[in-house]
Amino acid sequence: MNLYRQRGAMLILVVFSILILALLTSSLGAMLADSSQKTTVEVRSTRALMAAQSGLEYAFYQVEKNRDGGGNMCNHIAPGGSRHELPLADNGGFMQCKVYVSCELTSQLIISEGQCGTALSGGAGTDNSSDFAVSRTLTAQAR
Numbered sequence: 001m002n003l004y005r006q007r008g009a010m011l012i013l014v015v016f017s018i019l020i021l022a023l024l025t026s027s028l029g030a031m032l033a034d035s036s037q038k039t040t041v042e043v044r045s046t047r048a049l050m051a052a053q054s055g056l057e058y059a060f061y062q063v064e065k066n067r068d069g070g071g072n073m074c075n076h077i078a079p080g081g082s083r084h085e086l087p088l089a090d091n092g093g094f095m096q097c098k099v100y101v102s103c104e105l106t107s108q109l110i111i112s113e114g115q116c117g118t119a120l121s122g123g124a125g126t127d128n129s130s131d132f133a134v135s136r137t138l139t140a141q142a143r
Contacts, residue, residue, distance in 0.1 A: 044116040047095075048134045052114030053138060055099040059077045063142050084101050085099070094116075096118060099113065100115075108143065113135060
């Protein structure tokens with residue numbers, strides 16, 4: 001008779017084990033999703049930084065190329081004194097990235113801003129798994 005009273009104990013143990021496994025699986029899934037998002041931020045941050053660096057190099061090239069021509073240095077970098085978008089190929093390392101270059105004549109500061117992410121480009125064929133953008137700004141003084 002003692003054997004019949006213990007039959008329900010195994011069912012409780014199995015249900016408890018399934019519950020523990022389900023909790024472990026869901027927490028592992030959350031950790032993997034978080035890790036994936038952090039990797040995406042790292043990649044976009046690096047791309048944005050490299051885009052901003054490219055913008056500074058473009059600006060320094062324009063300053064050096066037109067150094068003997070005189071005139072306003074900022075006109076060669078950002079025509080009209082506004083923020084100028086540089087063309088980037090939308091493939092490879094600069095996919096979904098934009099770079100803007102501006103210049104402040106009084107302080108001779110060159111400002112380059114690289115932006116990467118789907119919130120910016122949003123065109124066809126983009127990765128819409130994450131809807132955030134990353135921006136990096138570099139400044140340098142031209143002499």
